[in-house]
Every structure is written in C-alpha cells, then in structure tokens.
Amino acid sequence: MSSSNKRIVILGGGTAGWIAANLMATHWQQQGFEITLVESPDIGIIGVGEGSTPPLRGFMTAIGVQESEWMYECGATYKVGITFKDWSTKPGFSHYFHPFVSQPDEFTAPAFFYNSFLRRKGINLEGHPDHFFLATELARQKLAPVAPDNFPFEINYGYHFDSALLGKFLARVAARKGVKYQQATVNEVVLDGQGNIDYLKSAEGQIIKADFYVDSTGFRSQLLQQALKVPFISCADSLFNDSAVVFPTPQTDNVEVQTIATALKNGWAWTIPLTHRVGNGYVYSARFCSKNDAETEFRQHLGLLDADVEARHLQFKVGRAAEHWAKNCLAVGLSQGFIEPLEATALDMVQETVVRFIEAYNRGNFTDQHRAEFNHRISTRFDAVRDYIVCHYRITSRTDTEYWIENGRNEKISPSLRAILASWVAGKNITDELEKQKLDAYFPNVSWNCLLTGKGLYPLQEQLVQGNEMANKYDVAKLQKFIQGCALNFKPHREQLAVLAQAAPELATL
Template sequence: MKNASELKDIVIVGGGSAGWMSAMILADTLAAKGVTITVLESPTVGVIGVGEGSTPALKRFFDSLNIAESEWMPQCNATFKSGITFDGWSTKPGFGKYFHQFSTMVDKLTQPVFISNVHARLQGVDVDARPDDYFLSRLLVENKLAPLAGESFPFTATYGYHFDAALLGKFLHKKALERGVRYRVCHVTRATQDADGNIAAVHTSDGEAVAADLFIDCSGFSALLIDKTLKTPFVSYSDVLFNDAAVALPTPLEGPIAPQTVSTAMKYGWAWQIPLTNRYGNGYVYSTRYCDADQAETELRHKLGQLDGSTPARHLKMKIGRVAQHWNKNCVAVGLSQGFLEPLEATALYLTQMTVAIFALFLDKGDFSEPARHAYNQEVNGFFDGHRDYIVAHFKTSSRADTAYWRDNASELDGMSDSLKGIFGTWLQAKDLSAELVRQDLERYYPVGSWYALMAGMGVFPAARMASAQEASGHAEQRAQMREFLRRCALNFRDHKLVLQEMVGR
C-alpha cells in the first residue's frame, strides 16, 4: 500500500487511553472516507493507569473533537492543572522549591521582566530571579483557583488536567463507539506477515485471524506488533534517564484543591502528588539500580504517613526509550509500545496525541511511501528526543548529592546530547537562550519560558555580588508592582473545588 486511497480497514490492537485516543483522532480524520476502524481490546490485559496529569495539549484534543469539559471531567474525576511544583530538587539556599508555570496571556507582560532579571542574575547581580513571582498561574495554585477567567477578564490561561487514566480510557471508548468506531473483545496473541514483511493479520487466542490494511500497535510495553513481529530496533534512554520503576499509592483528598502536580525529590528518584476530585494519586518513580521495590514502597509510605499498609500499593516496571521507527511497514506504534519517558513532565498522553495527530496529517497527504515514513519517523523521534532532553535537564541541574543516585546524576556534560550541551553552554555564558532555542528549532517541544523556569528555578547561577543601592531599590519596587498586578489579575478567577462541583451539577 503506497497511498491512502487504498486504505479501507484499520485495526487498533489494544484499548486504554492510547488505543481510544488513536481511534478518536483517526475517526475524525477519516470520517468522510469510508475507512473502517476497529479496536481489539483484550479482556485479560489491564490498563496501566494510576491517576495522571497532562500538558495543555489535552485541552486542544478535546476542543478539536467538540467535547466539553463539563462532559468528560466529572466522568474521569478530573481536576485542572496550572503547573508543577518541584520540591527538594535543589539544595542551593533560596532555591529549595520552584514552580514551573503553564502560560497565560498575562505572561506577555510579566515574562520579559522575569527573563530580564534572570540575565541580570547571570551577570552576577543579586536580584530575585526565581520564576514563582512572575507568573499568574503560580497565584492560581497558591490561592487554589481554577484557571477559568471571568467573562470580564480578557486574558485567558493555558492549562492541563489531572484525571483517572482508567476512567479516561472508558470515556474515550464510549465516545469512539458513538462516532462509528467498531469494537471487539479478544486477546491478540501474535501476528503474521506477507511476502513484503507487512503485517497481514493478527491472531486471537480463539484462533481467529483479523486482517487489515493498517495496524496501530497500542499493546503497551509488550509491543506485540512493532517489536515482537516487526523487530523494530529500540533506542534506550537508560544511559541518561535512570528511573525504570514506580510504586503508586492513593491517599484521601480533603479540603481545597490546588490545581498543580507536586514533584518531590526522593533518595532514589522523585515522588508525584496529583489531586483528583476523589483522592490524591501518589507515586514514587525510582531506579532499580539503587533501590529495590520494597525500599521504594517503604520510603513512599513514610512520606505519605501510610505505614500501616492498609492501602495496597501498585508496582510498575518502565521501559525508558523509544523505537527507531514509529511507522514501520503498515504498522504505527502509539503509546507505551512506541516508547516511554518517566512522567516528570506529564508527557505520556502528549506524545501519544502528537504521534497520532502527525500521522493524521500524513494520511491527509495520501502518501504511504518509504520517504513519507522516513519523514514521519524523524518528526516523531524529534519529539521524543526533545522531551528526553528537557527531563534530563532536571537531573543535570539538581544540586542534590545525598545518595549515589543523585551523585551519578550530577551535572557533568558527559552523556548529554549535543542539543542539550548547546543549551547549557548558552545559559552558563549568559547568552540569549531564546535565540539558541530558535536556532535548534526546540520551541516546538518546550517554550522559552519553561527552560528559563527550570534553569532559574534550580538556581543555576554564578555567585552573586551585592546589588547596588539603586539596583536593589529598583528591583524591590518592580517586584512589589509585579506581585500587586498579578494579585489583582487573580481576583478574576474562582475557587477550583467550587468550579469542579458546579460541573457535576450540570
């Protein structure tokens, strides 16, 4: 098959968030072309979902499909997310905690001030250059406000969500069936290939063969089609990202709900806290090179005060890296089958969404040739590698040294990509980081404000000299004005928990 006009049947192997998100995007793209889309979901394979966070891209996904927040959020115990607090990643005085913001329109006024102060601090002037005081989303979190502005406030906020991943998969399942996607419960055990190496059919445990023109592999870490059948090479990130396991443990939710994820540095990795409407999702992402599952669970239980063991914990293994070809022959790998990055920046669903959305653009072009597959794979690999570098930067900027884990994650440039070395070199030389990101075409992965928040939030600065009286006075006045401006902007937003409760009542 060399062009989309020959495409009649698509089979998606696996459900869950990846499978049903793929079904929704492809059904929307191919709605008028008479292509049959069928999801094959196993009754015996569970969903890897423990309560997840998203980037703002998930809002674009639902908006593109005309699905209202008031419809899907209550069904998935979802809350809003305005950013991430990183706690304990840096040991530098004054930098023990920082907030990574999701942008708002107000940032066009405040971010230039932040960046100006960062560059002054890089030049050694002792001015405040932490990101927390310069972004409206930080005040929304501090005051536990939903990122939905009142009608009289003309500036919007960008935001993501927290949600129960298993419930999200069920919701997308229901919506996909409403849009004509077919569904079968069966356990796929293997696939067979034709003379050209393409997948001819997948075979179920009942002995049935299911043929299609195109297969989407959403079979999770088992990667039944892309790996076990097509033997696609895997590119491991384990040399720069050590974490390969996680333990998850829910705790009760009480009181107001802050619209943020909290990432807390631990002895051998980091812990997340994600607020849903019915509970907190908690977990500890760690490296099995440095501790075992029992040690990790004990450390997490100590943190959460859950020492009695009455609530069972879930243990997960993670394969960190990506396949070399996400589109190989007549198979496109999506979700865990194509690769995975530890969920430090909530990239899992984003990479799933981008993988399918980019493939949909290639479908529109109608070209299934080898050059088209090569271009597609280069683009998707760029997203994976770009997000890898941003996550690696968290560990390379951390100043913790209390365990061998953190010492081995130290900030030497060895092991980093040339791209990341260029970013660090630009920063440490106090040059224009925005220009470097443009030069490398990296803003498509993370915007300049995210990079400044990370580097400044971790305290990656030279020793500071005392600011002159004039500099100190000017900065103090500017900071006071900034905080007052943002305080007044925040008055246009309402209580997060109340907004969520109103959604349930609609």
C-alpha cells in the first residue's frame, strides 16, 4: 500500500456518506486507513429516499449488520417490488407489478417469456406479468418475503426505511468501526499544483486535510462538480420531472410489502409503507404544473384536501457527472448524479460506486490506474437505469395532459433505448439487443419484459387469434397454483415485523 493514501475524508453525512464510510471502514480500517466523515451542522440531508432494491441486503451483510439489529430501529419494512398504477390506458393493463424475482420464478418465468412473445405475434395467450411471479403473490397477500429454513429456495427482497433513522443507525455502526466524525461546514476547497484537492477549509477557518476525498455533499457536489469542475450531463430532455411534494400519513395495521407508484396528471406519486408511518411523495415536472397545483392534486389523491398536514417541497436535477472519480476525489450519491426515484435505484448506485471504487483502488495499489475503467462502468450503469426509467414514460398510452402527451412522443431518447423499442415493435426477442446496448447492466431482461408487457405493449385484444395446442404450452392456472403453494410458506408481513420489534429491546450494545 502506498503510504500517501491513508487519510480519507468523506464530506457529507447523508445516506450516501454513511454507506461509503461503513464500506470503506469495513475494507480498510485494518490496513491503517484513517477515515473521517465531516458533516455540516447547518446544511440538512435531503431526507427522502425510503425505497431500496435487493442489493441493500448485501450491503448490510457486508458491514456485518443483521435485520434484527437495524430494521425496527429504522422503521423498516420488507419490499418485494413495485406496483405501477394508472400508467397505461390499455384495457387490462391499468396496473402491473414489477417483482424482485427469486429462485422459484425459474419454474414460472419461462412461461411468461413464452406467452408474452407469442402474444406479441398475435396469439391470444395470458401475457400480463402479474400471473407469473412469486413476489406478486406475496405483495397481493401482504406476506413478508422471509422464508422458513425448510423452504428450499432463495428469496430476493429489498426494504423500505426511514432515511433519517437509517443515517443515524449507520453513523453508530461506522463509529464502532473506527470512523471519526467531525462537524464543519466547508466553504473553501484548495487545489494543489496538479489540480488535486489539497485541503478543505471550514467557515470557522479549520483546515481539513486528507489524501483522498469522498464528495457526498448531495446536489451541491461541492468537491466534484464545484471545485474540480467535472461537467454534469443532464438528462432533463428525456426525464421531465424536477420537483416533488412530500407528506407522511399514518400507517395502518396491514402493512404493504411493496411500493405503489401511481401515475397522476403531471408525474407520479409514491406510497412507501414504513412501520410508524406511510411515506408519500408526488414527483412532477414544474414545467407542466405549479407547486400549488401539484400540492392540491396530491392532497386530493391522498384524501387530505382539508387535513392540517404540512407539505415539504423539493427540487432536484436529473443526470450524472461526466466522471465519478476525478483526481483524488470520488463522488457518491446525489453529488455524482440522480436518475429520478421511480425505481428507487439511487442507494444501489451509491453501494455499487463505493464497492467498485474499493476494488479498483485496491487493484491499482492505491493509484488511479483503473480510474477510467471504473468511471466507464459506473456511467454505463447510470445510463442503463436512465433508459429503463425513460422507457416508463416514453411508452405511456396516457394522453390526458400535455405532460403525458409530450412524454409519449418525446424523440429525445437515447439511441440505446430507441434500439430496444425498435426490436420490441419488430416482434423480436430483446435479449440480444439488451446485451448489445449494455442495458442489462442494471435491470435484467425479465424487468424489461415486465415493463413492456405490463404497460400492455401488445396487439389490440381484437387483433389476437386463438393459438393451436402447441401455442398453449403452459397452463397458467397450474402455475398460479404452484405460486400460491409457495406463498403458503410465508408469514403475514405484520407478524414478521412484530418479531423484529420484539427482538429490538435486546439491542443494548448498538
């Protein structure tokens, strides 16, 4: 190890900063790295970001934390996927579920691929994704995805959580791992002769010096974009949303095991179940509706028109930095970029960025030897997520507002997404095209197929013809029975959460 790479300063204590601190401490503390997280006492965290994807489980395992240690404290619930509601006007496709797929789906997914492929060719077969995946059934019955020991298959799931509570929890875990914590608002970044960050200066005149810096300052991107002047590549021409209005509502006993994303007039609203409240937010485009109109529509949607609940309004920008690692600085979280929250991918991007950085930095013996390769890899992932999210909007059949009309005819989509859509419309199997365009770098083939079929991108019902015996290869009713049989192994979500709540008081040491 190069002796000049031992002090790391992480600037910013939002979820991104604390994820970075924990992963870096887990990997490097034993090697003598000194890791300090510096956070402004005056600049708050963004305070949203409550949905996740399955890799967050891997993060918790990597830093040595059990579900029984963190979930109750962070108001966390289980998540098996997302229902998309009212995104399509196609008969029979007003909603669909995007599942986190698991091992038992290996038995049923081939039928989904087969049926949907033939339905695209005009054969009248069941092709709605909601009939083929275990997670869909777990979500329908509100069952926790925690399988008993004798269930012979792996089950994939993510979580919902209170982001402020998760930040506090991760700060404590990081402290146990030896991460130092300092409060300071950095207002000057001083570069050396080679353009590297030399030191940071706080408002009170404190000098903060390290060999390597992590920028987790949120949308400010104080180090990467402001000081090192790494350009920002906007994707606002293909993703119109730039604002959100957020309200909490009370939780009921019957806690959902899914996020619900409901399309509204100028965007979409999330419903995220936590144990102590439900998180709600309306993500919309300020180009198409005012702050007040968005709030009124959202209140109506939630049945809160006359309720005395204060709304929080947020603005955000979509896109990514041209590089995530520049000079002696790595940006993680909102400081490196943000693709809007529709599929809750942001924290996964944080995790992937930090894990791949650790790998590249180690492999290069703590030099920037693998920086270009790392940057390319992370940017490819960002762009793959962007295309998947853009696709949600581009294939909409809604025409009830200018917002949806413009989304549906937007020609400013990437060549890679254009190629996928062309392949779909031509009735081809999109697997090869996804690989060619590197669009399976994040969402797998099955997710793309759920999205395109779930929104009803099929010939019209009246154009479909009955298939012969060969076409009717799969009995969907039998598959459903299998899925329902598997679901018998799972406990109601609220029971599983109660188990975690009971275990929580024993956590005296955390």
